[in-house]
Amino acid sequence: MTTTDIETIGGTTHKGLAAWVAEVAEMTTPDRIQWVTGSDEEWKQITDKLVETGTFTRLNEDIKPNSFYAASSPQDVARVEDRTYICSVDEKDAGPTNNWMDPNEMKDIMRGLYKGCMKGRTMYVIPFVMGHLEAEQPMFGVEITDSEYVVASMRVMARCGTKILDRIEELGDDARYVPALHSVGAPLADGEKDVAWPCNDEKYIVQFPEERTIWSFGSGYGGNALLGKKCYSLRIASVMARDEGWLAEHMLILKLISPENQVYYIAAAFPSACGKTNLAMLKPTVPGWKVETLGDDIAWMRFGKDGRLYAVNPEFGFFGVAPGTNEHTNPNAMKTINKGNSVFTNVALTEDGDVWWEGLENPPAKATDWKGNPWTPDSDELSSHPNSRYCTPIEQCDILADEYNDPQGVPISAILFGGRRKTTVPLVTEARDWLHGTFMGATLSSETTAAATGQVGVVRRDPMAMLPFIGYNAGDYFQHWVNVGKDADASKLPAIFYVNWFRRDDNGDFLWPGFSENSRVLKWIIERIEGKAAAVETPIGHVPTPESLDVEGLDMTDAELEAALAVDVEEWKAEIPQIEEWFAKFGDQLPVQLQVELDGLKERLGA
Ligand SMILES: Nc1nc2c(ncn2[C@@H]2O[C@H](COP(=O)(O)OP(=O)(O)OP(=O)(O)O)[C@@H](O)[C@H]2O)c(=O)[nH]1
Numbered sequence: 001m002t003t004t005d006i007e008t009i010g011g012t013t014h015k016g017l018a019a020w021v022a023e024v025a026e027m028t029t030p031d032r033i034q035w036v037t038g039s040d041e042e043w044k045q046i047t048d049k050l051v052e053t054g055t056f057t058r059l060n061e062d063i064k065p066n067s068f069y070a071a072s073s074p075q076d077v078a079r080v081e082d083r084t085y086i087c088s089v090d091e092k093d094a095g096p097t098n099n100w101m102d103p104n105e106m107k108d109i110m111r112g113l114y115k116g117c118m119k120g121r122t123m124y125v126i127p128f129v130m131g132h133l134e135a136e137q138p139m140f141g142v143e144i145t146d147s148e149y150v151v152a153s154m155r156v157m158a159r160c161g162t163k164i165l166d167r168i169e170e171l172g173d174d175a176r177y178v179p180a181l182h183s184v185g186a187p188l189a190d191g192e193k194d195v196a197w198p199c200n201d202e203k204y205i206v207q208f209p210e211e212r213t214i215w216s217f218g219s220g221y222g223g224n225a226l227l228g229k230k231c232y233s234l235r236i237a238s239v240m241a242r243d244e245g246w247l248a249e250h251m252l253i254l255k256l257i258s259p260e261n262q263v264y265y266i267a268a269a270f271p272s273a274c275g276k277t278n279l280a281m282l283k284p285t286v287p288g289w290k291v292e293t294l295g296d297d298i299a300w301m302r303f304g305k306d307g308r309l310y311a312v313n314p315e316f317g318f319f320g321v322a323p324g325t326n327e328h329t330n331p332n333a334m335k336t337i338n339k340g341n342s343v344f345t346n347v348a349l350t351e352d353g354d355v356w357w358e359g360l361e362n363p364p365a366k367a368t369d370w371k372g373n374p375w376t377p378d379s380d381e382l383s384s385h386p387n388s389r390y391c392t393p394i395e396q397c398d399i400l401a402d403e404y405n406d407p408q409g410v411p412i413s414a415i416l417f418g419g420r421r422k423t424t425v426p427l428v429t430e431a432r433d434w435l436h437g438t439f440m441g442a443t444l445s446s447e448t449t450a451a452a453t454g455q456v457g458v459v460r461r462d463p464m465a466m467l468p469f470i471g472y473n474a475g476d477y478f479q480h481w482v483n484v485g486k487d488a489d490a491s492k493l494p495a496i497f498y499v500n501w502f503r504r505d506d507n508g509d510f511l512w513p514g515f516s517e518n519s520r521v522l523k524w525i526i527e528r529i530e531g532k533a534a535a536v537e538t539p540i541g542h543v544p545t546p547e548s549l550d551v552e553g554l555d556m557t558d559a560e561l562e563a564a565l566a567v568d569v570e571e572w573k574a575e576i577p578q579i580e581e582w583f584a585k586f587g588d589q590l591p592v593q594l595q596v597e598l599d600g601l602k603e604r605l606g607a
């Protein structure tokens with residue numbers, strides 16, 4: 001059967017794109033091909049179909065209009081890092097932190113899996129752009145998928161559809177687009193009834209960095225399947241950024257307005273499920289300060305003509321962790337999702353057709369948990385998977401900054417690195433300079449979370465919160481960060497800070513209240529930049545004096561504050577062998593500047 005025999009809705013005049021779509025259709029043999037337009041009728045058609053097959057349950061229109069509940073297979077709940085590959089031509093280019101396979105070998109394996117894998121399904125072609133269509137060089141992508149769940153979610157998370165395709169066609173051969181192929185890997189035999197969450201036990205999430213292409217198979221979930229997000233905007237974009245002298249980073253972007261109406265833009269990199277979305281939508285408790293949001297997960301940063309680093313958020317929606325989100329921790333996220341037009345995955349479904357999760361107010365007397373079982377507040381099991389998510393349009397966020405729509409982005413004054421550490425790492429530390437900040441980022445450590453499959457709570461190095469997302473050799477990535485600083489005017493570079501909201505006391509309780517109260521740390525950071533706040537110089541960098549941090553109105557003893565800010569030399573000495581072991585992985589690829597930073601730290605600690 002040739003593709004001309006397959007019923008097709010839509011199409012393209014772009015020859016290269018048409019040829020790729022035809023080639024994929026020939027390999028995967030779908031029943032139908034549908035080009036995604038982004039129209040309202042299409043949204044209705046796709047979501048109706050998802051309701052019909054049982055993937056979606058429509059939520060109560062009076063509570064969450066145009067919104068849907070979905071439960072995945074219990075085997076398909078998070079990113080699969082052990083199944084994620086960087087298939088560079090040369091193994092060395094994938095580096096010591098990525099899985100690697102020869103690209104041709106990988107393609108042979110995957111072609112075998114893709115063969116006939118869309119039988120009985122519709123193959124959707126989603127033209128999309130990460131970032132602005134009006135950007136100097138729009139970052140196009142085209143995702144082919146056989147999942148309606150992916151189509152619905154992509155429409156929320158990225159700018160998709162005919163408008164994008166029109167521009168690709170106008171540009172013709174000049175349009176640079178990333179072809180991204182996705183299949184759930186669950187073909188249907190003639191007459192076979194579909195399941196609510198089709199997927200395959202065998203999963204591959206593969207990036208081909210030289211070709212700038214993505215092949216994904218077997219999973220329908222989040223970062224494994226919405227290929228514009230982690231696969232393109234971080235793994236592939238980080239390779240583009242290395243080659244072109246910019247940065248593609250796992251960072252939120254926020255706008256901070258001081259009581260004097262000074263505006264500052266801050267970017268912050270925390271590993272998955274370590275607080276980016278919450279900080280991005282912060283409601284400050286310090287009087288007079290205001291926060292607006294630009295992005296909650298990904299920042300692309302380029303130098304402007306004025307020598308400053310400008311950030312844009314390439315995404316169009318939030319794919320946020322549900323548990324822990326409530327009116328107290330993140331009222332702005334609650335307002336955003338309550339406007340509707342959202343998809344909730346692996347949370348609990350209540351009897352009145354709403355959703356619920358751990359940490360949300362007003363637990364329902366009865367609900368259906370994410371596995372489809374009856375649930376009550378007395379149940380031993382969680383109602384929602386710890387990595388359950390809401391997927392909601394960014395433009396519904398009341399505190400979205402106007403600058404979100406500016407393709408030039410916003411000039412960044414400070415970059416924050418942070419992770420989850422029960423011990424050792426103080427609430428906030430200021431780096432001496434870019435290089436020291438790069439060292440802080442390169443040695444960032446955090447306890448693993450449910451955002452990826454595998455053990456939770458294990459401390460690992462997660463450089464710049466990019467461990468699972470660097471599309472090339474992490475040693476070269478460190479060198480890229482060093483070079484960015486070397487080539488820039490130091491006075492215009494963002495100041496770098498290292499934060500830890502997650503330090504605990506001897507009882508295991510958080511020392512710092514976190515969430516809205518993190519505005520106090522942001523205030524200190526701005527005052528440092530302005531040269532107004534005091535700090536103590538410690539072996540690891542500048543840490544606030546207890547008096548310099550605004551804790552007015554906070555229910556915290558002096559001892560607790562001191563514990564949150566403490567730099568314990570013995571604890572830090574114990575970090576050194578771990579950092580040495582981490583750096584040893586990179587051999588010759590480790591920038592000498594980072595070794596010098598480590599030697600300096602050891603000397604200051606007397607280690
Ligand atoms: N204790 C404490 N918990 C926090 C804080 N900020 C966020 N959390 C919790 O950490 C979890 C993850 O927070 P998010 O803001 O969704 O993390 P994220 O970095 O956006 O995660 P990804 O979307 O996976 O990249 C949620 O359960 C939050 O409630 C904080 O300041 N203190």
Ligand SMILES: O=C([O-])CC(=O)C(=O)O
Pocket residue numbers: 078079221222223224229230271272273297319451452
């Ligand atoms: O990509 C995903 O599945 C969810 C996410 O944002 C992350 O893990 O950082």
Ligand SMILES: [Mn+2]
Pocket residue numbers: 273276277296297319320321
């Ligand atoms: Mn997030």
